[in-house]
Amino acid sequence: MTRKFFVCGNWKMNGSKKSIGELIQTLNTAKLDPNVEVVCAAPAIYLELTRSxxxxxxxxxxxxxxxVPSGGFTxxxxxxxxxxxxxxxxxxxHxxxxHIFGESNEFIGQKIAHAQENDLGVIVCIGETREEKEKGITDQVIFAQMKAIADNVxxxxxxxxxxxxxxxIGTGNAASPQHVQQIHAKVREWLKNNVSExxxxxxxxxxxGSVRGDTCRELAAQKDIDGFIVGKGSLKPEFVDIVNAKA
Ligand SMILES: O=C(CO)COP(=O)(O)O
Known part of the structure; x- marks a missing residue:
């Protein structure tokens, strides 16, 4: 089964009309691998500007x-x-x-269900913190996150x-390709056992997590890594190299 490579630039709370305009110019004129699906996640206030x-x-x-669709939710x-x-x-x-806004697995599950009712594609993030990794509970944390996701998709x-x-994330040092491949394979196995093959x-x-132009190729070569979600690197021309990681 071929899975189309997917690269999301997560701009987080960054940018201005000027800098976003420049980034868009760079992307619009870049030579990008046509086999890659590219998504840019803009701050809410710049969504329409970005789309247009x-x-x-x-x-x-x-x-x-x-x-919910509307109401008193300032x-x-x-x-x-x-x-x-x-x-x-x-x-x-995310x-x-x-971890900053305290969203639980259950709340994220509700968001997934409602987004899907509205036919929006969802990029759902999972992952462990440094503390959880040090405690050796990475699998447990990820599988609990997966359960809340699967219950709502x-x-x-x-x-x-x-x-x-x-x-x-934000450290400049990505996880090793071996670590990421191992986690992705476990997530796929979890899906096989709990959703379907x-x-x-x-x-x-x-x-x-710190995907960069110089490290993305080795990550992209792993069999269960189907793309990237990129923070800092998505705000720079380097994003083009990350999109082209498999080209
Ligand atoms: O959180 C991330 C993408 O959603 C990763 O951010 P960085 O690429 O800046 O580490």
């Missing part, structure tokens, strides 16, 4: 959403609004959301799983 200026061959993602945006403004994807469960064709080594074979599992 970025070449239609790219998708655009929101970085979060809420669990500061939140809904999947219906994200769709209404022309986006196809939303990132859910380690920022889990209706359409696996619209899910991309992102394994983010929490301890590698077809889903285990078809769902894309991408890696995040």
């Amino acid at each position: 200026e970025l070449d239609p061959k790219f998708s655009v993602a929101a970085q979060n959403c809420y669990i 500061g939140e945006i809904s999947p219906a609004m994200i769709k209404d403004c022309g986006m196809d994807w939303v990132i859910l469960g 380690s920022t959301r889990r 209706k359409d696996w064709n619209k899910v991309v799983l992102a394994y983010e080594a929490g301890w590698a 077809a889903v285990a074979n078809s769902v894309r599992i991408i890696y995040g």
Whole structure:
């Protein structure tokens, strides 16, 4: 089964009209591997600007959403609004959301269910913190996250799983290709045992945590690494090299 390589630039809370405009120019004119699906996740306030200026061959993602269509939820945006403004994807469960904003597995599950009801693609992040890794509970943490995800997914064709080594995010040092491959293989095995073999074979599992132009090729060569979610590296021209990691 071939899984289309998937690279998401997660801009997080970065950029301005000027810098985003420049980044979009770079992406629109770059020579990119046509076999790669590329998604840019912009801050909510720049979503429409990004969608209108970025070449239609790219998708655009929101970085979060809420669990109901509308109402008295100051500061939140809904999947219906994200769709209404022309986006196809939303990132859910990013380690920022889990560990700075205290989102639980259960809450992230509710977000997944509601985003799917609105036909939004979901890029769902899983992964362990440094503390959890040191305690030796990585598998336990990831499988609990997977259970909350699987309990809420209706359409696996619209899910991309992102394994983010929490301890590698923003450090400049990615997890080793061997570590990432091992975790991705375990996640696939979990899917085979708890969802189905077809889903285990078809769902894309991408890696995040200090992916850089110079280290992405070795990661991309691993058999269960189907792409990347990229923070800092997605704000620079280097992102083009990461998209082209398999070319
Ligand atoms: O959190 C990440 C992507 O969602 C990774 O960020 P960095 O690539 O900056 O480590």
